[in-house]
Amino acid sequence: MWRQPTLSDADRATIRQLYIDGTALEEIKATFGVSKNLIYSLVGSSERRRPAQRPNKPDPRALAPLELGRLRQLSALAAKVRGQTSPDHPAREHSRQFAELLAALIDEGFTARSLADKIGCSRAKIELALGRHGHRPLPPSLTPRSKS
Numbered sequence: 001m002w003r004q005p006t007l008s009d010a011d012r013a014t015i016r017q018l019y020i021d022g023t024a025l026e027e028i029k030a031t032f033g034v035s036k037n038l039i040y041s042l043v044g045s046s047e048r049r050r051p052a053q054r055p056n057k058p059d060p061r062a063l064a065p066l067e068l069g070r071l072r073q074l075s076a077l078a079a080k081v082r083g084q085t086s087p088d089h090p091a092r093e094h095s096r097q098f099a100e101l102l103a104a105l106i107d108e109g110f111t112a113r114s115l116a117d118k119i120g121c122s123r124a125k126i127e128l129a130l131g132r133h134g135h136r137p138l139p140p141s142l143t144p145r146s147k148s
Helices: 009-020 025-032 036-043 065-078 090-107 112-119 123-132
Strands: none
Touching: 009 025, 009 036, 025 036, 065 090, 065 112, 090 112, 090 123, 112 123
């Protein structure tokens, strides 16, 4: 059975300092013959390196008040479309315009989540509107099944 080597206080301090200075775990393990768990226990949770967090994608620009108002208006009008809504109903055209405007904003760098937050709706509503009008694939639950 493999056992951790006995380390002096100086070795423990050196391991801790090497880790804090950014030395790779594999290098410390090879040099001192210790496990990464021992290294972590010597370092302590307050000194551990954390993976870099992915920064939030910034909005490329702020939405103009008129553009935001139009999005909110189209969102409300598009919500009136149901399966039985006739093809020539004005709400269907509003739904198409809403999806086209969303697709254009996403192409400019906005995320569906940031647009949903600005409009005051869910991200799922944004994704579904884009999917219904061919700007994104529909989720499997809304994809028509083929009849076999």
